[in-house]
Amino acid sequence: MSKKDQVLINRIADAARTGRISRRDFINTSIAAGLTATTATGLWTTKAAAQPKSGGTFRWGLHDGNTSDTHDPGSYVTRQMIYLAHTHRSYLTMINGDGSLGPDLADSWEASADASEWTFKINENASFHSGKKCTADDVIASLNHHRGDDTTSAAKALLSDVVEITKDGDYTVKITLTGGNADLPWLMTDYHFAICPANDDGTIEWKSGDGTGPYKIDGGEFGVNWQLSRHDGWHREGAYFDKVEILVLNDPNARQTALVTGDVDAVSLIELKTMALLQRDPNITIHNIPSAGAITMPMHCNKAPFDNPDVRNAMKLAMNRDEIIEKIAFGAATKGNDFHHSPAQPYWPEDIPQREYDPDQAKSLLKKAGAEGLTVSLSTADSVYAGAVDMAVLYAEQAKAAGINVNVVREPNDGYYSDVWLVKPFTLVSWGARPTPDVMYTLAYKADAAWNESYWVNDRFNELLLMGKAELDDAKRGEIYREMAMLARDDGGTIIPFFNNFVYANRSNVGTPDALAASWECDGARAASRWWFTG
Amino acid sequence: MGDLTRLVFKRLGLGLGTILVVSVLIFFAVELLPGDIAEAVLGQGATEETVTAMREQLGLDRPAFVRYFEWLGGAVTGDFGVSLVSGERVSDAISDRFVNTLFLASYAAVIAVPISILLGVFTALYRNTIFDRVANVMTLTTISSPEFFLGYVLILFLAVRATMFPAISSLSGDMGLLELLHRAFLPMLTLVLVVTAHMMRMTRAAIINLLASPYIEMARLKGTPPWKVIVKHALPNAWAPIINVVALNLAYLITGVVLVEVVFVYPGIGQLLVDAVAKRDFPVVQACCLIFAATFILLNLAADVGAILTNPRLRHPK
Numbered sequence: 001m002s003k004k005d006q007v008l009i010n011r012i013a014d015a016a017r018t019g020r021i022s023r024r025d026f027i028n029t030s031i032a033a034g035l036t037a038t039t040a041t042g043l044w045t046t047k048a049a050a051q052p053k054s055g056g057t058f059r060w061g062l063h064d065g066n067t068s069d070t071h072d073p074g075s076y077v078t079r080q081m082i083y084l085a086h087t088h089r090s091y092l093t094m095i096n097g098d099g100s101l102g103p104d105l106a107d108s109w110e111a112s113a114d115a116s117e118w119t120f121k122i123n124e125n126a127s128f129h130s131g132k133k134c135t136a137d138d139v140i141a142s143l144n145h146h147r148g149d150d151t152t153s154a155a156k157a158l159l160s161d162v163v164e165i166t167k168d169g170d171y172t173v174k175i176t177l178t179g180g181n182a183d184l185p186w187l188m189t190d191y192h193f194a195i196c197p198a199n200d201d202g203t204i205e206w207k208s209g210d211g212t213g214p215y216k217i218d219g220g221e222f223g224v225n226w227q228l229s230r231h232d233g234w235h236r237e238g239a240y241f242d243k244v245e246i247l248v249l250n251d252p253n254a255r256q257t258a259l260v261t262g263d264v265d266a267v268s269l270i271e272l273k274t275m276a277l278l279q280r281d282p283n284i285t286i287h288n289i290p291s292a293g294a295i296t297m298p299m300h301c302n303k304a305p306f307d308n309p310d311v312r313n314a315m316k317l318a319m320n321r322d323e324i325i326e327k328i329a330f331g332a333a334t335k336g337n338d339f340h341h342s343p344a345q346p347y348w349p350e351d352i353p354q355r356e357y358d359p360d361q362a363k364s365l366l367k368k369a370g371a372e373g374l375t376v377s378l379s380t381a382d383s384v385y386a387g388a389v390d391m392a393v394l395y396a397e398q399a400k401a402a403g404i405n406v407n408v409v410r411e412p413n414d415g416y417y418s419d420v421w422l423v424k425p426f427t428l429v430s431w432g433a434r435p436t437p438d439v440m441y442t443l444a445y446k447a448d449a450a451w452n453e454s455y456w457v458n459d460r461f462n463e464l465l466l467m468g469k470a471e472l473d474d475a476k477r478g479e480i481y482r483e484m485a486m487l488a489r490d491d492g493g494t495i496i497p498f499f500n501n502f503v504y505a506n507r508s509n510v511g512t513p514d515a516l517a518a519s520w521e522c523d524g525a526r527a528a529s530r531w532w533f534t535g
Numbered sequence: 536m537g538d539l540t541r542l543v544f545k546r547l548g549l550g551l552g553t554i555l556v557v558s559v560l561i562f563f564a565v566e567l568l569p570g571d572i573a574e575a576v577l578g579q580g581a582t583e584e585t586v587t588a589m590r591e592q593l594g595l596d597r598p599a600f601v602r603y604f605e606w607l608g609g610a611v612t613g614d615f616g617v618s619l620v621s622g623e624r625v626s627d628a629i630s631d632r633f634v635n636t637l638f639l640a641s642y643a644a645v646i647a648v649p650i651s652i653l654l655g656v657f658t659a660l661y662r663n664t665i666f667d668r669v670a671n672v673m674t675l676t677t678i679s680s681p682e683f684f685l686g687y688v689l690i691l692f693l694a695v696r697a698t699m700f701p702a703i704s705s706l707s708g709d710m711g712l713l714e715l716l717h718r719a720f721l722p723m724l725t726l727v728l729v730v731t732a733h734m735m736r737m738t739r740a741a742i743i744n745l746l747a748s749p750y751i752e753m754a755r756l757k758g759t760p761p762w763k764v765i766v767k768h769a770l771p772n773a774w775a776p777i778i779n780v781v782a783l784n785l786a787y788l789i790t791g792v793v794l795v796e797v798v799f800v801y802p803g804i805g806q807l808l809v810d811a812v813a814k815r816d817f818p819v820v821q822a823c824c825l826i827f828a829a830t831f832i833l834l835n836l837a838a839d840v841g842a843i844l845t846n847p848r849l850r851h852p853k
Contacts, residue, residue, distance in 0.1 A: 066810040067628075068620040068819075075576055152573075152589040157582065207622070221631070222621070223810060224802040225705050247705055251797045257690050257702040258800075264703075415569065 052511060052532040058241040060527065061255050061264040065248035067223030071206045073194045074145055074153030079268060079521070080248055082191045084226060086525040087244060088129075089194035089211030090235075092120055092139065093185050095435070095524050097515035099346065101185055104236065105134065105195055105212060115180035115470045120188075122171040126235040128197050129216035136167035141198035143175075145206075155192035158439075180470025182477065186346070186435045189519065214239035214529040223248055228528070240532035259284060259505060266506035266531070268521045272330035275503060286505045289518050290334040292342040292433035292440075294499045295385055297378070297395075298453035300425040301493040305376070306454075309491050310369040315376075316495050317365070318402040319395055320357035324497050328391045332503045336496030339485035340445065341437040344499070344518035347474075348437075349482035352489065362402035375405040379420050380428040383413035388428050391497070422453060429453060433519060437481050438469050445488065454493030461487045509534055538850055539843060543836065550832035557828045558610070558821060562603050565817050571595060572619050572815040593619050606818065616818040618811075625822045629804065633826065635706060636803040639719055640788035643726040648781055651731045655738020655777075660765055662743060674732035686725045686798035693721060703800040722799040726792065730784040737780040741773035774845035782838035790827040 065080025073089075076082055094104040106120040126134040143165055146153035163176045175184065187193075195212055196204040209217045214234045220226030226246040230239050247264060249255040252271045258264045260281060270278060270286065279286055299306035299315060306312055316338050325333045334343060337354055341347075366372050380392045389410055396406035411420045421427055434440040443449060446465060447457045461484055468480040488494070502521040506512065511534040517524030523531065573589040590596050609616050615625040654674070658667045677685060694702035704718045742765055745751060754768045755761075793805030804823055811819035843849045 066813070067807045068618070068810045068814040068816055070621045077576075149584070150588045150592070152585050152592065154585065156585055221802070223806060225707075227707075247703070247800065249703065249800055251800065253687060253690075254703055254798060254800050257695060261694055261698060261702050263701055 052238075052240050053534065054240045054242070054532070056241055056533040057243040057245055058266070058510075058528060058531070058533075059245045059247060059264040060522070061247045061249040061258050061267040063250060063252070063255060063267075063269040065223055065250065067221075069222040071209050073142070073192050073196065073204075073206060074151065074155065076192050076194075077154065079525075080222065080246070082520065083268065083522065083525045084246060085191060085194045085211075086213070086520075087215050087228060087246070087528045088209065088213040088217050089196065090126070090134075090213050091193055091195065092188040094526070095189050095517050095519045097513050097517050097523065097530070099344065099515075099518060101189070101346075105139070106185075106188075109185050111182070111184070111472060113472075115182045115184075115472055116177045118175045118177070118184050119168070120173045120175070120185075122173065123235045124171050125233070126212050127233045128210050128212050129231055130197070130210050132197060134195065134197075134212045135170045136173045137170075138198045138204075139173050139195055140165045140167060141202050141204045142195045143193060144202065145196075145204050146192060153192060155190060158187055158190055158192075181438075182468075182470060182472050183436045183438045187439065189435055191520075191525075215244050220246070234529075236529075238529040241528065244528045259507065262507060265510050265533075266504070266522065266527060268504050270503055270505050272332050272503060275330060275332065278505065283508050284505050285508050285510075285512075286503065287512070287516060288332055289502045289504075289516055289521075290342065290344050290499060291502045291518050292344045292435075292499065294336065294340060294342065294431045295388075295391075295497050296340065296429045296431060296453070297495040297497065298427060298429060299493045299495070300455045301457070302455040303425050305369075305371050305374060306425065306493060308369045308371070310365045311371050311374065312493055313490065314362040314365040314369070314371075314374075314402060315399070315404065316355060317358045317362035318399040318404050319495060319497060320398045321497055322357070323398065324391055324394055327394060328387045329498060329500060332501040333498035334501060336498045337485075337489060338492065338494065338496050339488035340431070340440050340494065340496060341481060341485055342433075342499045344433070345435070345437055345440075347478045347481045349478070349485050352482070352485055355489065357398065359398075359401035359403075362399075362404070366403065373403055373405070375407065376426055377407045377409050377424070378426050378428065379409045379411050379424040381411045381413050381416045381420070383416060384428055385430045385500075388430075392428055395497075422451070427453075435519065437484075438465070441465055441484065442469070445492070445494075456491075456493040458487055458491055461491075506531070539840065542843075543840060546832075546836045546839070550829070550836065553832060554825055554828050558607070558825060559603070561821050561824045562606070562817065563599070565812070565815060565820055566599050568812075568815060570815065572817075575814045576620060602817075606821065610821075615822045618816055618819050620814050620816050625818045628819060629807065629822055629826070632802060632804045632807050635801070636789055636792070636805070638715070639722055639726070639792070639801060639803060640785070642716065642719055642723045643730070643788050644785055646723065647727040647730050647784070648734065650727070651734035652738050652777065652781075654731070654735045656742065656765060656770065658735065658739045659742035659746070659769075660761060662739070670735070674728075674735055677728035678730075678732035682725060682729055682794045683798050685728055686721070686795060689721050689724055690798075693724075705800060706802060719801070722792075722795050722801050725795050725799075726788055730787060734777070734780050734784055738773070738777050741776045742769045745769040745772055771845065775842035775849075778841040778845070779838045782834040782841075786831050786834045789830050 062079050062083055064078045066078055069078050069081050073085065076085060090105045092104060092106040094102050096102040105122055105126055107123045109118060109120045111118050122134065122136060122139060128134060143159065145151065146155045147159050147162060161178045161181060163178055166174045168174055196206045197210050199205050214231055215228035216231045218227045218229055225248065228244040230242055249258060255267045256270060256274065256278065259267050275286065278284055299312055301307060321335050325331060325335060335354065337352060366374055378392050380388045382389055389408065392408040396408055399406045421429055434443065442465065444451045444453050445456060446452060447462050464480050464484050468477055471477045471480060504521045511532045512523065513530060517526065572593065573586045573595065606616055617624055618628055654670055658670050661667050690702050693700050700720045701718055704722055706715060706718060746769060751764060751768055754764050792803060793809060795801065796803045796805045808820065808823040811823065
């Protein structure tokens with residue numbers, strides 16, 4: 001290595017240390033500078049990647065928090081509740097930075113051969129902030145909080161196929177299902193299934209805010225702020241900060257200003273419109289992470305003209321996704337391919353060709369279907385997604401080249417999901433992230449699902465869905481989800497323009513791992529226990 | 536003075552009646568909103584069963600007027616019930632926030648009221664000079680800009696560029712008074728800028744109005760200096776309209792600051808009310824609105840009493 005190269009490498013390493021370039025950029029640049037990939041990776045570890053350091057108070061600004069929020073896991077809905085839950089409570093399992101499933105309260109888990117009975121081994125070191133050990137009773141009570149006739153939990157449907165939950169000793173929990181479900185350990189990462197201390201009567205004590213998470217609540221108020229300090233008995237690695245302060249900053253401008261002036265160390269969402277300007281600030285690192293949340297445009301397959309697959313495919317071909325992502329999502333989105341399975345979810349099939357904008361082919365498909373000069377109405381509302389109406393208008397313009405007239409109908413924001421969605425034949429919908437393709441497909445693509453938004457019935461797809469659900473072999477599952485993706489893409493009734501990215505930021509003195517979990521903003525909502533101060 | 540006491544009691548009695556009417560209006564307005572608390576809390580994922588279960592637990596399946604009178608029964612004895620969403624006592628949920636709101640309002644009032652009255656007197660004294668024009672243009676500009684815009688401008692210059700004050704006013708209980716004043720400075724300044732113009736212009740107009748009266752002419756003719764004419768002769772007769780405007784603006788400082796709270800993330804009562812309405816949390820909405828109604832009633836009463844005290848003629852209505 002020449003002296004000039006050495007200077008260059010040092011400069012790049014500096015940039016990486018201060019967070020100005022990512023690991024991938026570092027390695028690419030180093031390779032360009034004449035290093036081998038192995039040397040570059042080694043350099044990253046020794047020179048650039050800072051080792052996590054303990055200490056400091058992490059001030060974390062969150063969007064989406066109300067004064068009317070509560071500690072009740074059954075009513076978790078805002079980011080404030082969800083992020084706080086991931087900080088002061090624990091779940092049985094957690095999604096790791098690289099997207100794999102890892103242990104949280106449960107050390108290990110295994111299924112019976114047909115995946116209908118699951119056994120979770122609880123970490124015996126786990127304790128509540130009150131000092132009490134976390135046992136099987138607490139886990140059972142916490143899960144039962146979402147079951148039964150009088151539960152008010154929004155997560156009731158997720159546990160509807162659970163027959164019973166029993167314990168086998170103090171640290172083993174058995175969950176019996178009506179049928180096989182290979183995804184159960186993934187489901188346990190759902191933000192509602194936070195573990196709370198059990199009362200003697202089998203209910204849970206959620207009001208006190210006690211939990212088994214990395215930080216314990218010292219004080220705070222919903223909709224304002226929370227002060228937490230490290231729980232010394234935490235059962236996993238991490239929790240580098242001494243204290244965590246959560247601030248609810250609903251106003252996008254207040255959030256951005258607080259980050260720029262250093263009043264907070266990280267924020268959970270930045271405005272896409274000003275992302276490019278914020279990028280110029282050397283003290284700020286922006287993360288743009290593909291998520292599993294999606295914008296969908298379901299067409300009712302049981303109604304003309306969408307009952308013809310050629311028409312549906314013509315509609316899909318008539319969309320210029322690149323332009324929509326550039327103009328509506330300001331580039332912060334991942335291109336959709338008309339199957340509701342995001343790269344941020346497990347088992348994502350990589351090799352499926354991307355559907356491109358092709359008005360000519362759309363035209364010929366319409367001709368084949370005898371539907372030339374097609375006119376359809378697309379219902380949407382601004383509450384669905386910031387820019388939803390603009391996006392519909394842009395799509396209408398793009399579809400003109402394929403000879404399709406799209407009338408954009410602006411519906412009222414109130415009651416959109418009860419009066420328009422599932423009712424009007426062609427709508428625009430926003431979906432939150434779900435942990436696995438099975439959960440997503442079961443919810444909105446299964447023939448008899450209440451939310452089968454495109455009324456799509458495909459026998460092979462439904463057969464595969466059941467096979468995939470009970471399949472424990474990952475390779476086979478991957479194959480199944482690949483075939484289902486192809487079916488949804490080429491026969492299904494849903495256009496998927498894009499998966500929206502999570503865009504959040506931190507000050508550059510905050511260290512973050514190379515890979516950030518994509519289940520929520522801020523490293524799967526676990527920034528408080530996974531990030532650290534570099535100095 | 537007996538007349539005045541009688542007036543105060545009469546007005547307080549009428550005020551109670553007003554509050555009762557307000558509570559009925561608020562209750563049925565919340566009832567009229569589409570959807571109820573169960574749907575609002577459970578969101579898009581609400582199923583028929585969970586909504587029904589939640590309604591039963593909260594007693595929402597009973598008729599509206601039964602629920603209203605239950606609430607009224609409690610309220611008369613000073614028990615405002617519990618928040619339907621969090622189960623917390625309404626008085627606990629509101630008290631801290633109301634204290635914060637009162638703190639910000641008094642902080643702004645202590646600065647805004649003297650400044651605007653002084654400015655009013657000076658602009659009347661030096662009317663149609665450069666000073667008068669500049670003061671008018673400045674205050675009219677600040678009152679004409681939306682509060683959140685003023686807030687953002689102040690943040691840009693005083694928090695981002697000059698880093699003199701924090702951009703967000705997160706308060707905590709263990710802060711000293713000086714730190715509280717420092718943290719709340721920008722929201723206070725925004726409010727001061729918003730309310731100053733109204734009070735200043737009213738002071739100026741009321742004084743100038745009187746300057747044409749014969750008794751002022753008399754004062755001038757006997758050689759009283761202009762500032763003395765205004766302070767000793769015109770101002771005492773101008774107090775009534777000024778006090779009224781001040782009272783209105785003080786009420787505004789308590790009830791109308793939601794935007795400022797949002798921009799500066801100030802934990803006041805406005806945000807609480809907005810969230811409670813979004814969740815249809817009736818006891819909290821009711822309590823907040825009654826506090827606002829009582830604020831208006833009491834400040835109006837104070838304005839009238841003030842006007843009577845400064846103008847003996849009003850004590851003997853014909």
